[in-house]
Amino acid sequence: MLLKQLVTAESHGITESRLADRMWPDTDGDMAMRNLRTNLSRLRKLLGDSEALVMIQGRLMLNAQHCWSDAQGLNNALRRIAEQTESAPVEEIKALLERYPGEFVPDDEGEFVTEYRERMNLHRRQSVEGLAERRQRTGQEGEAAALRRLLASLNGQAGMT
Numbered sequence: 001m002l003l004k005q006l007v008t009a010e011s012h013g014i015t016e017s018r019l020a021d022r023m024w025p026d027t028d029g030d031m032a033m034r035n036l037r038t039n040l041s042r043l044r045k046l047l048g049d050s051e052a053l054v055m056i057q058g059r060l061m062l063n064a065q066h067c068w069s070d071a072q073g074l075n076n077a078l079r080r081i082a083e084q085t086e087s088a089p090v091e092e093i094k095a096l097l098e099r100y101p102g103e104f105v106p107d108d109e110g111e112f113v114t115e116y117r118e119r120m121n122l123h124r125r126q127s128v129e130g131l132a133e134r135r136q137r138t139g140q141e142g143e144a145a146a147l148r149r150l151l152a153s154l155n156g157q158a159g160m161t
Contacts, residue, residue: 013059
């Protein structure tokens with residue numbers, strides 16, 4: 001659960017107090033902070049890297065230089081899609097998206113995971129649809145249609161509407 005919290009915090013991080021509140025909502029503040037520090041130490045050991053977690057400007061996050069997640073990989077892929085010019089082949093974009101099929105932790109209905117999953121699904125739809133619109137505007141109707149078919153197939157895989 002702690003690792004999921006850090007993954008969903010992305011590069012923005014999360015304050016220790018908020019993380020402690022989320023992890024131990026029924027525990028008083030001091031005890032929740034002790035629990036957090038103990039579990040952060042355990043997580044670092046499990047990850048096998050004492051630098052896997054960092055604190056930057058009061059916000060705890062995964063250290064991208066030491067720890068990678070497929071959720072970060074999908075975010076990076078979606079950013080690349082959003083930045084694509086009209087010349088990038090649809091097959092390349094399809095291959096990029098197919099590396100990350102399905103939804104983020106589909107069996108977890110926790111509030112923070114569900115919110116993150118919904119943000120990721122929206123980001124995926126907006127990235128591909130934005131590229132399809134750019135292709136349409138430049139007269140590449142076939143490419144735009146192929147991107148929309150790709151988006152429809154991905155939506156079906158991920159259970160998105």
